[in-house]
Amino acid sequence: xxxxxxxxxKEFLENLRDRRTLLSAxxxxxxxxxxxxxxxxxxxxxxxxxxxxxxxxxxVSGREHAPGLIRYLESQxxxxxxxxxxxxxxxxxxxxxxxxxxxxxxxxxxxxFTAALPAPVLLFADSADSQxxxxxxxxxxxxxxxxxxxxxxxxxxxxxxxxxxxxxxxxEIDVATPTGRAVVVLGFATYFVLFAxxxxxxxxxxxxxxxxxxRGSLEALLSLPVARGSLVGGKIxxxxxxxxxxxxxxxxxxxxxxxxxxxxxxxxxxxxxxxTALAFFAICLPFVPLGAALMTFVASFTRSYREAQTxxxxxxxxxxxxxxxxxxxxxxxxxxxxxxxxxSQHLLMTSVLKAEPIAxxxxxxxxxxxxxxxxxxxxxxxRHWRRESMLG
Amino acid sequence: xxxxxxxxxxxxxxxxVSEVSFIARNGEITGLLGPNGAGKSTCLRMMYGVLTxxxxxxxxxxxDVRGETSAARAHLGVLPHAAGxxxxxxxxxxxxxxxxxxxxxxxxxNRRTAELARALGMESFIDRRVKGFxxxxxxxxxxxxxxxxxxxxxxxxxxxxxxxxxxIRSLRDMLRALKAEGRCILFSSHVMQxxxxxxxxxxxxxxxxxxxxxxxxxxxxxxxAPSLEEAFLHVLGTPRGFG
Numbered sequence: 001x002x003x004x005x006x007x008x009x010k011e012f013l014e015n016l017r018d019r020r021t022l023l024s025a026x027x028x029x030x031x032x033x034x035x036x037x038x039x040x041x042x043x044x045x046x047x048x049x050x051x052x053x054x055x056x057x058x059x060v061s062g063r064e065h066a067p068g069l070i071r072y073l074e075s076q077x078x079x080x081x082x083x084x085x086x087x088x089x090x091x092x093x094x095x096x097x098x099x100x101x102x103x104x105x106x107x108x109x110x111x112x113f114t115a116a117l118p119a120p121v122l123l124f125a126d127s128a129d130s131q132x133x134x135x136x137x138x139x140x141x142x143x144x145x146x147x148x149x150x151x152x153x154x155x156x157x158x159x160x161x162x163x164x165x166x167x168x169x170x171x172e173i174d175v176a177t178p179t180g181r182a183v184v185v186l187g188f189a190t191y192f193v194l195f196a197x198x199x200x201x202x203x204x205x206x207x208x209x210x211x212x213x214x215r216g217s218l219e220a221l222l223s224l225p226v227a228r229g230s231l232v233g234g235k236i237x238x239x240x241x242x243x244x245x246x247x248x249x250x251x252x253x254x255x256x257x258x259x260x261x262x263x264x265x266x267x268x269x270x271x272x273x274x275x276t277a278l279a280f281f282a283i284c285l286p287f288v289p290l291g292a293a294l295m296t297f298v299a300s301f302t303r304s305y306r307e308a309q310t311x312x313x314x315x316x317x318x319x320x321x322x323x324x325x326x327x328x329x330x331x332x333x334x335x336x337x338x339x340x341x342x343x344s345q346h347l348l349m350t351s352v353l354k355a356e357p358i359a360x361x362x363x364x365x366x367x368x369x370x371x372x373x374x375x376x377x378x379x380x381x382x383r384h385w386r387r388e389s390m391l392g
Numbered sequence: 393x394x395x396x397x398x399x400x401x402x403x404x405x406x407x408x409v410s411e412v413s414f415i416a417r418n419g420e421i422t423g424l425l426g427p428n429g430a431g432k433s434t435c436l437r438m439m440y441g442v443l444t445x446x447x448x449x450x451x452x453x454x455x456d457v458r459g460e461t462s463a464a465r466a467h468l469g470v471l472p473h474a475a476g477x478x479x480x481x482x483x484x485x486x487x488x489x490x491x492x493x494x495x496x497x498x499x500x501x502n503r504r505t506a507e508l509a510r511a512l513g514m515e516s517f518i519d520r521r522v523k524g525f526x527x528x529x530x531x532x533x534x535x536x537x538x539x540x541x542x543x544x545x546x547x548x549x550x551x552x553x554x555x556x557x558x559x560i561r562s563l564r565d566m567l568r569a570l571k572a573e574g575r576c577i578l579f580s581s582h583v584m585q586x587x588x589x590x591x592x593x594x595x596x597x598x599x600x601x602x603x604x605x606x607x608x609x610x611x612x613x614x615x616x617a618p619s620l621e622e623a624f625l626h627v628l629g630t631p632r633g634f635g
Contacts, residue, residue: 006492010481017480017521216474220537223440223472224493225465388443 003226007234011208012241021203025242029199030250033192038257040188045261056138059093061085062105066113066121069105072146078139087122094124100132101125101139116154189272190349193250194319194342197284198291200246201239202312205295208235210308213392228385232296236378239292247284251277276352283348286367286374290341293377294318300384303392318342338365341373393418394439394468394545394578398448401434408434409600411448416578416593418544421571423591424580425624431600432580433473436549439578440470452545466494469538473549475531479523483514483533486522487540494541501540508536512566528559535566546570548579552586564590588620596627603627 015021057079063070073080085093090102102124113119121143125136152162212218221231258272295312302308322343331337333351338344344366351358384390394416401409409431416422424432437443439450441457441464450457455464477486484505491501509518512532517525522533531551538546548567552560567590571577581587587594588608596604596611604611604627608620617623 002495003493006489010478010485010489013485014478014480215478216472216476217478218476219442219472219474220470220476220490220534221493222442223465223470224490225462225495226493391437391442 001230003230004234004237007231008237008241011204011235011238015204015207015238015242018203018207021207021242024203025200025246026249029202030196030246031253032199033189033196033250034253034257037189037192037254038261041261055079056135056142057081057100058139059083059085059090059099059102060105061090061102062107062109065105065107065109066119069121069143069146072149073142076142078142090122090124094126094132101135103139103143189254190346190353191320191323193247193254193280193284193349194287194323194345195316196250197243197247197287198295198316198319200243201288201292201295202316204235204239204242205292205299206302206305206308206312208238209296209299210302210305214304219391222385222390229382232378232382232385236289236292236296236381239296240288243288243292244285247281247288251280272353279352280349283345283352283363283366286370287341287345290370290374290377293374293381297377297381297384300381300390319346322346333362335359335362335365338362339369341366341370344369393451393453393576394422394547395451395454396435396439396448397451399435399438399445399450400447401431401438401443402446407600409438412597412600412602413448414595414602414605416545416576418576419571419574420592421567421577421579421590422593422595423587424578424595424597425584425587426580426582426597427628428582430582430597432582432597433549434600435597436547436578436580440468440472440547441465466541467543467545469541469543469546471534471538471546471548471551473553475534475538475551477522477525477530477533477537480521482521483518483525483529483536484509486533487536490537491540496541504540504542505536508539511569512536513562526559527555528562531555531559531563532566535563539570543575545576546578548577550580550582552581552583560586584621584624594620596624598628 015025055077058073059081060070060073061083063080063082070080081099085102085104087104090099090104093099094102104122104124106120106122109119109121123136123139123143125132125139127133127136148165151165155162155165212221222228254272255274255277295315298311298315299308302311319342322340323346325331326337326343326346331343331347333347333356337347344362348358348363348366396412396414399409399412400407412431412435414422424435426432434443438445439452439457441450441461444458452464453467455467457464478489481489487505487508488501491504496504505518509515512535514529514532514536517529522530525533538548551563555563567577567579571592592607594604594606594608594611595602604614604623606614611627612618612620612623615623615626617626
């Protein structure tokens with residue numbers, strides 16, 4: 001036990017003096033997520049707010065065939081650019097992007113409209129482009145509105161109630177709470193938190209294993225009268241301490257970023273205050289020894305810094321797998337999922353964000369399974385360190 | 393006293409060391425001499441317990457390295473082939489780290505470090521970070537680290553490798569001083585002159601076997617060669633040094 005503490009203190013101090021470790025563990029790792037996230041969300045806010053304010057731009061060909069429709073569109077503040085285009089020219093213009101949405105009123109529109117027959121118009125847009133799809137949706141909505149207005153007038157002229165043409169009245173009720181909508185966006189945040197946890201220990205896990213071998217200090221260390229388990233334990237403990245620091249810094253940065261990103265303007269209420277951050281810390285804490293043991297285990301098999309870095313970069317992606325899996329199958333918080341580390345932390349954090357009630361048993365299962373797996377990995381790592389092949 | 397009794401080790405199908413026996417006595421410097429790949433390092437690694445012998449056993453002060461590993465190691469200081477230091481720690485912290493892992497308490501550890509700093513001439517740089525140290529300074533720190541728990545026996549694996557002339561010289565002086573204190577020193581080398589200059593006894597190893605053993609003079613006389621170098625080549629059976 002004393003040896004474990006000695007190893008811990010030495011690794012802690014040694015890495016505190018290493019600029020590379022400090023930068024990655026306490027600066028880049030924990031701040032990468034919040035900064036990227038803040039930038040991403042404020043861009044989304046600006047974009048969506050800007051778009052709904054902007055008038056719809058529409059290119060119209062054949063205005064002379066439908067003066068009534070044009071007047072209606074103009075009254076709806078649509079910015080119309082008049083051009084004379086063939087169908088093929090309109091198709092090409094939309095495809096190359098010189099126009100977003102093009103409306104063509106063919107010659108037959110006038111006679112058919114007068115005869116009260118469905119009068120055709122052609123609407124050109126690229127639905128694969130999310131930007132122009134929205135414009136096309138707005139144009140379609142306006143055209144439908146114009147059509148139903150005319151229909152009602154026609155019914156009234158013939159002495160019929162316009163209500164006859166509305167057999168069903170659809171009342172849409174959107175149950176997404178402002179917080180619920182925010183969760184999609186905040187889902188990224190939970191991954192960034194787990195990422196910060198791992199980044200905090202990445203260099204320490206490498207330095208205390210592959211680094212020890214590369215420096216040539218490993219053999220002297222292994223020839224001491226110290227149980228290998230104590231060596232591994234001390235090293236993993238030191239890695240844990242940096243991971244906790246990174247987690248704390250990352251959460252503080254998230255709280256800070258959320259003060260300045262106006263999620264309310266997107267119709268979401270941000271729920272990441274200091275209390276949520278503390279809950280996140282508690283939820284992620286059992287994931288810390290698991291990540292530390294996993295990285296130390298993988299790094300123990302490598303011979304150099306570079307090799308360790310290569311393998312550990314893929315370890316950084318490990319927690320994304322269950323989270324990606326969960327979002328593809330849109331898994332909801334279930335007790336059986338609490339046995340899966342990283343996914344359970346993700347689901348619990350999401351629940352905290354949604355302000356949903358959390359079962360104590362779920363928290364305990366999540367913590368217990370992560371800690372148990374961490375313990376097993378530590379034992380396996382210690383066993384590897386007892387092998388002769390550890391000398392390399 | 394360090395003792396090898398019929399030590400053997402196999403890696404896969406290769407016999408790295410077969411039935412090596414010899415004794416390194418207290419107050420003597422014993423040289424393990426052999427060409428590269430002769431099995432010197434494997435032999436030493438079994439003696440300080442990081443490799444498990446395939447057969448035979450190694451003893452330090454009568455303690456079986458395999459059965460009583462910790463006790464045997466407490467009697468043994470080790471300077472492995474790669475004796476790297478922690479660059480971000482000071483010389484003192486490097487030495488303290490090993491002392492603490494040997495279970496030494498603060499006060500005796502401080503006393504011992506001061507003693508070693510004086511004996512090895514490290515006082516001017518003991519509290520500086522190791523990064524940027526010269527080879528000579530590094531070998532002193534590594535040696536102090538190996539001696540921090542005041543072991544009666546010391547194993548050094550090719551300690552002069554990569555050192556400049558000045559560093560080799562001061563290492564020799566340090567080893568002679570340790571010998572004068574009555575310690576048992578066992579070191580390996582593939583450099584003939586080094587062994588001739590320093591050792592009381594020589595064990596020549598080739599192909600994982602002991603080929604000759606004794607004082608440098610005895611080996612020379614046995615083979616009838618005019619110099620130890622000739623005798624070395626003679627026992628290896630490759631007069632030109634290439635087989």
